[in-house]
Amino acid sequence: MSLRRVCALVLVTVVVAAACGDDDTGPPATGPPAAIVLATHDSFAISAEVLAGFEDLTGVPVRILEAGDAGTLVSSAILTKGKPTADVLFGIDNTFLSRALEEDLFIPYASPGLGSVPDSLELDPEHRVTPIDFANVCLNYDKAGLAAAGLSPPTGLRDLTMPAYRGTLVVEDPATSSPGLAFLLSTIAEFPEGTAYPWQTFWADLVANDVLVTSGWEEAYFGAFSGGSEDGDRPIVVSYASSPPAGVFFADEELAEAPTAAVLDGCFRQIEFAGILAGTEAEATAQALIDYMLTLEFQEDIPLNMFVFPANAEAALPEVFVEHTAIPESPNSLDPAEIDANRNAWIEAWTEIVR
Amino acid sequence: MDRDRPLTGVAGLAILAVPALFLGYFFLYPLASILITGLTSDGVPDLGPLGEIASRPRLLGIAWFTLWQAVASTLLTLVVALPATAALSRYEFWGKRFVRAAVTVPFVLPTVVVATAFLALLGPGGPLGLDLRRSIWAILAAHVFYNVAVVVRTVGTAWERLDPRLEEAARTLGATRWNAFRAVTWPLLRPAVVSATSIVFLFTFTSFGVVLILGGLEYATLEVEIWRQATALIDLPLAAALSLLQLVGVTGILVGYARYQQRRAHELPLLSARATARRPATWRERGFVAATVGGLVAILGAPLVVLAERSLRVGDGHGLTHYRALAELDEAGAAFVPPTTAIGNSLWFAVVATALALAVGLLAAAVIAYRGGRASRWFDALLMLPLGTSAVTLGFGFLVALDAPIDLRTSALLIPLAHAVVAIPFVVRTTVPIMRSVRHRLREAAAVLGAPPRAVWRLVDLPLISRAALVGAGFAFAVSLGEFGATSFIVRPDRPTIPIAIFRFLGQPGAQNLGRALAMSTLLMLITAGAILAIDRLRVGHLGEF
Numbered sequence: 001m002s003l004r005r006v007c008a009l010v011l012v013t014v015v016v017a018a019a020c021g022d023d024d025t026g027p028p029a030t031g032p033p034a035a036i037v038l039a040t041h042d043s044f045a046i047s048a049e050v051l052a053g054f055e056d057l058t059g060v061p062v063r064i065l066e067a068g069d070a071g072t073l074v075s076s077a078i079l080t081k082g083k084p085t086a087d088v089l090f091g092i093d094n095t096f097l098s099r100a101l102e103e104d105l106f107i108p109y110a111s112p113g114l115g116s117v118p119d120s121l122e123l124d125p126e127h128r129v130t131p132i133d134f135a136n137v138c139l140n141y142d143k144a145g146l147a148a149a150g151l152s153p154p155t156g157l158r159d160l161t162m163p164a165y166r167g168t169l170v171v172e173d174p175a176t177s178s179p180g181l182a183f184l185l186s187t188i189a190e191f192p193e194g195t196a197y198p199w200q201t202f203w204a205d206l207v208a209n210d211v212l213v214t215s216g217w218e219e220a221y222f223g224a225f226s227g228g229s230e231d232g233d234r235p236i237v238v239s240y241a242s243s244p245p246a247g248v249f250f251a252d253e254e255l256a257e258a259p260t261a262a263v264l265d266g267c268f269r270q271i272e273f274a275g276i277l278a279g280t281e282a283e284a285t286a287q288a289l290i291d292y293m294l295t296l297e298f299q300e301d302i303p304l305n306m307f308v309f310p311a312n313a314e315a316a317l318p319e320v321f322v323e324h325t326a327i328p329e330s331p332n333s334l335d336p337a338e339i340d341a342n343r344n345a346w347i348e349a350w351t352e353i354v355r
Numbered sequence: 356m357d358r359d360r361p362l363t364g365v366a367g368l369a370i371l372a373v374p375a376l377f378l379g380y381f382f383l384y385p386l387a388s389i390l391i392t393g394l395t396s397d398g399v400p401d402l403g404p405l406g407e408i409a410s411r412p413r414l415l416g417i418a419w420f421t422l423w424q425a426v427a428s429t430l431l432t433l434v435v436a437l438p439a440t441a442a443l444s445r446y447e448f449w450g451k452r453f454v455r456a457a458v459t460v461p462f463v464l465p466t467v468v469v470a471t472a473f474l475a476l477l478g479p480g481g482p483l484g485l486d487l488r489r490s491i492w493a494i495l496a497a498h499v500f501y502n503v504a505v506v507v508r509t510v511g512t513a514w515e516r517l518d519p520r521l522e523e524a525a526r527t528l529g530a531t532r533w534n535a536f537r538a539v540t541w542p543l544l545r546p547a548v549v550s551a552t553s554i555v556f557l558f559t560f561t562s563f564g565v566v567l568i569l570g571g572l573e574y575a576t577l578e579v580e581i582w583r584q585a586t587a588l589i590d591l592p593l594a595a596a597l598s599l600l601q602l603v604g605v606t607g608i609l610v611g612y613a614r615y616q617q618r619r620a621h622e623l624p625l626l627s628a629r630a631t632a633r634r635p636a637t638w639r640e641r642g643f644v645a646a647t648v649g650g651l652v653a654i655l656g657a658p659l660v661v662l663a664e665r666s667l668r669v670g671d672g673h674g675l676t677h678y679r680a681l682a683e684l685d686e687a688g689a690a691f692v693p694p695t696t697a698i699g700n701s702l703w704f705a706v707v708a709t710a711l712a713l714a715v716g717l718l719a720a721a722v723i724a725y726r727g728g729r730a731s732r733w734f735d736a737l738l739m740l741p742l743g744t745s746a747v748t749l750g751f752g753f754l755v756a757l758d759a760p761i762d763l764r765t766s767a768l769l770i771p772l773a774h775a776v777v778a779i780p781f782v783v784r785t786t787v788p789i790m791r792s793v794r795h796r797l798r799e800a801a802a803v804l805g806a807p808p809r810a811v812w813r814l815v816d817l818p819l820i821s822r823a824a825l826v827g828a829g830f831a832f833a834v835s836l837g838e839f840g841a842t843s844f845i846v847r848p849d850r851p852t853i854p855i856a857i858f859r860f861l862g863q864p865g866a867q868n869l870g871r872a873l874a875m876s877t878l879l880m881l882i883t884a885g886a887i888l889a890i891d892r893l894r895v896g897h898l899g900e901f
Contacts, residue, residue, distance in 0.1 A: 037765070039846070043862050064849040065765055071748075072584035076846055078589070079754050080391070085765045085846055099589055173572060177585050212575055215567045216860045218467050222869050229869055233476055243864045250865020252676060260864070277781055305864055337761065345590050355572040 032060055036289055039065045039086035044304040046298070054292045060285050070178055077277065078103050082276040084277040087286045090132060090293070094123060094212045094271045094333075095181055097339030098331040102129060106275035108253050109287050113294030114154065116312045121271050123336055129273035135180035135308040136241040136328050137168075138267040140260050142227030145235030154236065157190055157266040161205035170212040170224040175347045177216050178270070183238045184341060184350055186268035189332035207261045213354060227260040241267060242307045245324040249304065264328040272308070367726050374779070375737070382741050382776050385752030392755050393595020402636040404596035414580065418600060421576040424491070425560040428498035429743045432555050435499050436506035437548075439651040442644045443507065444514035447632045454648060455511065456887040459829060460606060461655055463837030463883045464662075465854045466497075466564025467861060468876045471665075472658035473497055473569065482657075483751030493569040498562065500655060504833075508649075509554070509785055512826050513547035514540075516789075516819070519631050537588035546616070552785045553612045557605060558744035583745045591751075598748040602786070605743030613736040626788040666873035677870030681878075686869075693874060698882065701836055704852060705886075708774035708835035709828050715775065716782025716831075717824060724782065724790035738783050741776045749773075750844025767848050774835035789823040790816070819829040829890045836883055853879050 037055075044064070055061045065086050067073045074096045077089055081103060094098050100106070105161075114122065114130065121131040139160075141153050149168070154160055160169055163192035172180030191199040212234060214220040217263075221228040227247070245256040274293055278288040292298055299310035303318050303335040309327060310317075390738045395401055408414045443455060461469070473496065477487040487493055517540060569580070577597055585594035635641045665675040676765035681694045721734045741749075753773070757763040763772075837855045851859070853875060860872035 042858065065846055066849065067846040068844060069586065071589065072844065075586050075589055075591065076754050078591070079389075079751055080758075080764070083758050085754070096589070140473075175583050176567065181587075213572050215571070216467070219470065221864060222861060223471055227473075228864060230479075230868075231471065239864070245862040250867040252861060252866045252870065276698065328557055344590065347588065351572065 007111040018205065032058075033087075033285055035061045036282055036285045037063045037065055037085075037086040038289065039073065039077070039089045039277070040092040041066055042066045042068060042069045042318040044091060047301050047305065048137070050298055050301045053297055054289060057292065058285060058288050059161055060282075060288075062289065065355045067147070067291055077105050081105060082279045084279045086277060087280040087282050088274055088289050089277055090272070090274040092129065092273050092275065093178070094179070094269075094336050095185065095339050096275075097129065097273065098336040099121060100275075101336075102340070103269070105278060107277055107278050107280070107283065109290060110293055111290050113291050113312070116314045117294065118311075118313055121311050123271065124273075129275040130290050130294070131271050131311040132268055132274050132316070133299075133302050133306065133308040133311050134271045136262075136264075136267040136269055137186065138237065138241045138328065139263040140225070140227065140237050140239040140243050141263065142225065142232075142235040142260055144259065145226035147307065149235060153261065154263055156263070157187060157202070157263060160211075160236070161202065161209055162210070165209060166238070167210040168216060168234055169206065169236045169238075170232075171206075171238045172220050173213050173215050173218055174350055177214075177220075179217050179238055179240065181214045181343075181347075182270050185334050186266055186332040186347065186348060189268070189334050190266055199301065200349065200353060203350060207354055212355075241325050241328060242303070242309070242321065245320045246307045248324055249320050254339045258324040262325060264326060267328040267331040269328075271311075271331055362503075367722065369755075370718050371722045371726070371734075373713045374722070375734075377715045377781070378738065378741075378776070379464045381742075381772055385756040386744060386749055387752075388756035389689060389752035390595050390599060391591050391749055392417060394599070395522070396592075401592070401627050402596075404592040405594060405599070408596055408600060414597070417575050417577060417580050418604075421560060421601075422604065424498075424566075424574070424576070425556055425562075426493050428502070429552060429556045431495055432499050432502045432559075433507060433548075433552065435651065436503045437510070438643075438647040439503075439515060440507050440510050442647045444511050445519065446515075446633060446635045446640065446644050448635065448644055448648075452888070452891065453884075454652060455507065456829075456891055457884050458507045458651070458655060459887045460659060460880050460883050461500050462504050462830075462833045463859050463879055464876060465837075466568055468662060468857060468872065469500070469658060470496065470565075470568040470660040473500075474655075475661055476657055489569070489571045489573070491574065493568055494574060496563075497565040497569055498559050500658060501565065502558055503651065505554050505558070506548075506551045508826055508830070509551040509781075510544065510547045512785055513788055513825050517543055517631065517632055533639070546788050548787065549612065549615055550588060553608065553739065554780065556608060557739065558604065560608070561598060561601065561743055574888055577604075578745055578747075585747050585751065594748065598745045601745055602740075602743075605740065606819060608743070609736040611740055612623075613732050613737070616732050616735060632651065635844060637858060644699040649864070662873055662882070663877045666877045668869065677867070677874040680867055681871050681874050691849040692859055694854040694856065697851050697853045697875075698849050698878070701769060701852040701854075702848075702882075704771045704774065705832050705835035707768075707771035708778060709831040711775035712778035712782050712831035712834075713824060713828055714886060716779040716827060717786065719779065720783045720786040720790060724787050735783070736789070739780050742780050749776075749846045753845055765846060765848060767850050769845055770847055770850070770852075773845055774838075775831070777835040778827075778831035781830035782824060784826040785830070786823045789819055794884065824889055825893055829887045832886055832890065833883060834884075836879070853882075 010081050043111060044066070051062050067076045067125045070091055073089070075083070077100065089105070106159040108126050108128045109130070110127040114127075116123075117131055121134060123131070139157075146153060151164060151168070156163065158163060160178055166267070166350055171183055174181040187199045187202055191197055191202045193199065212224055214224060217239070221239055221243075222231070222238050224232050224234050224289060225239075226232040226235050228237070238264075241262040241264065242261045244262055246260045247260050248255050274290055276283060276290065280286055295313055296312065296315055299312040299315035301319055302308060302315075392485065394404065443451060456489050463681045473493055474488050475481060477483065477485070477496070478485045479491050520544075525539045526532065530538065536587045548629045560576075561578050563582065565578050566574055567582075568578045575583075577600060581597045581601070582596045583677055584590045665679055667675070669676045684693050719734070723731045753769060754764055757769070763769050836853065838852060857872050857875050857879075860868045860875065862868075
């Protein structure tokens with residue numbers, strides 16, 4: 001290749017790239033927007049047909065904008081307050097909710113679809129955010145691994161401190177992982193401060209019982225949990241109530257029974273919300289998108305894409321969910337305002353105990 | 356035109372303007388914006404968060420750990436890489452080209468995948484038989500694994516062009532092998548070694564994924580802590596203060612680097628790589644090549660082989676199930692990224708990023724090499740700054756700063772632009788030493804032969820420079836394929852790349868998901884090795900190989 005050709009190639013590439021970039025930056029339109037932009041975290045997934053269904057309905061296509069994990073999503077929304085990069089934000093959960101509401105990121109909107117959503121999922125009476133789905137962070141265990149160790153499944157959190165369960169548990173760092181934070185909050189709700197057995201003591205007992213902490217869910221589930229891969233040697237992990245059906249759904253070969261199961265006691269409920277970002281130029285279309293996210297079409301597509309439960313109580317669950325998991329009846333919960341006020345102090349205190 | 360400093364005057368300023376404006380707008384401006392946003396409240400500077408760092412022993416401990424692990428990682432990387440670089444530069448042997456290309460592979464692999472291989476190798480069941488999984492050794496080993504390519508390829512480019520007759524002359528005059536190396540080769544090589552060392556140091560100083568995953572609760576770098584504060588605790592002021600602290604450390608290193616560049620004035624006598632390398636003749640030489648290159652291949656190859664083997668593991672046996680499962684996604688779509696889409700996006704971003712990095716980087720290198728003077732040396736150091744800047748901070752900086760005049764915050768173009776910012780230093784580092792060295796020859800040749808300087812430049816300088824530029828291009832390509840630094844923190848339109856697809860697979864339980872992630876990683880390795888081999892084969896002009 002001659003130098004002249006290399007130079008020409010470079011030039012062409014740069015020009016083409018610049019031209020491509022311009023596609024996305026048209027002037028703000030009046031009337032119906034050219035597209036509605038949905039900012040979300042990188043775990044968001046929905047079928048292409050379902051997303052296209054919104055365009056069929058309104059004539060406006062949905063563009064997805066990804067912004068890292070849930071925490072990164074909230075931080076970037078705060079940093080772009082008033083000049084949002086999107087019209088609607090999806091993926092803020094109850095652990096970050098208070099902070100986002102405090103920052104006035106959202107425009108209130110009460111969707112008619114809320115009629116089918118249980119009241120227990122609606123945490124903002126002013127409707128600045130709308131619940132879309134929920135998940136339960138629960139202990140999961142590897143059936144074969146526990147049996148091999150001669151153990152029965154734990155029935156609740158307290159069991160984990162018993163000598164029999166020594167060296168069996170892997171959890172995620174609450175400072176770097178969202179299920180890790182949910183689990184810490186679950187223990188705080190179950191063993192409140194100022195009682196005879198506060199959460200700090202519980203965690204000190206877990207440490208004495210050789211708990212393993214990883215930075216993220218992937219490392220815990222695929223690296224340390226014996227039910228996640230052959231590398232793992234710990235039969236109990238902090239994961240989701242919907243992990244066992246996912247394990248069946250994504251198995252290499254068809255499985256009659258799930259190799260893992262969730263302990264439905266001591267779970268923490270994570271609710272994911274969507275909200276219309278203040279500063280949007282397409283409020284009406286944004287409202288239509290919130291409505292659409294609560295329709296059965298969208299809601300019934302959620303479980304097998306994101307492995308969480310739909311907020312719309314009328315949405316039918318796929319068979320693999322019905323067969324291999326259940327929704328805990330009384331999960332632990334904490335008030336979002338209390339979470340926000342104490343999150344940093346709790347995490348710092350936890351870090352001091354565990355490291 | 357002043358022959359000694361051909362880029363002074365208006366032409367020089369015009370060439371300087373391109374890289375200066377590019378880095379000013381896509382690096383300094385976003386960085387300054389986010390730091391100012393973080394360290395002001397209601398428009399008034401608020402340096403409280405800086406005081407907070409000083410008052411918290413844990414944060415000071417993190418700063419200290421960041422520094423010492425970077426020093427240790429850099430030294431270890433040099434110890435592993437330099438002898439192998441010598442063998443690769445001085446000797447001709449079977450598989451040499453492949454090894455030189457393959458060292459780049461670790462560079463692109465996502466940490467979360469590499470960590471699984473490291474945990475397997477460093478666990479009690481691994482070849483060492485020791486449990487080093489959650490020790491400092493796991494971090495250091497991973498840093499060596501990721502950074503060896505920087506030394507092998509940047510130092511190698513200079514070393515393979517050094518005239519071996521210089522050292523041979525010293526030997527003839529009675530110097531021992533070691534003394535001849537120390538007195539002759541080393542001083543000529545030192546600028547390239549310092550360049551590579553500074554890059555490795557900056558990388559390990561700002562290490563994120565390796566320390567986050569392998570460091571557990573015990574170890575954290577400033578980079579990990581900035582990310583924790585910014586995204587988990589949403590304490591943006593403290594994150595900004597920590598970024599500032601990190602930046603001060605990096606600037607300190609770069610000041611030292613600029614000072615060093617100021618003192619050195621060697622011009623390397625350059626030869627074609629083919630003229631300097633020969634087959635190892637004695638048993639001693641063969642042993643040297645086998646030990647150094649073999650050691651390098653073992654250290655880099657073991658984790659890669661573990662990953663590839665695992666991608667083939669199905670139940671108790673082996674097979675292509677996970678690759679087939681990947682292929683099925685091209686039809687199924689739905690929740691996952693079709694692999695061909697991810698590969699297409701990755702390659703497209705990598706080509707654009709490489710083109711941008713070459714265009715801007717070569718102009719910057721020309722300014723530094725030909726213009727000379729104190730200012731250009733500082734410019735040189737400034738260009739390195741993106742390698743030592745907090746990725747999450749810069750990612751947020753883009754969000755705060757790039758909304759006007761054109762809103763680039765959500766443009767797909769921002770991704771290769773961000774890649775280019777990180778890749779430019781590689782192009783500059785690999786080409787500046789070569790440009791400086793041939794300058795001298797240019798003058799001599801022009802004077803002796805009476806040829807017009809332009810013709811000599813085209814026939815002599817250009818082929819040598821383009822060889823070095825291609826090494827830089829290879830790094831740029833790898834930086835982009837691997838989604839380095841800030842590039843993983845920018846808000847992006849739904850244009851998933853290979854690393855993003857891998858993260859997606861690892862987001863849900865199931866053997867198929869782990870298998871597909873490993874299969875995709877193996878494909879990423881092959882694509883990288885293939886691309887670097889292809890780039891290495893490109894030749895501009897003929898002199899490079901006379």
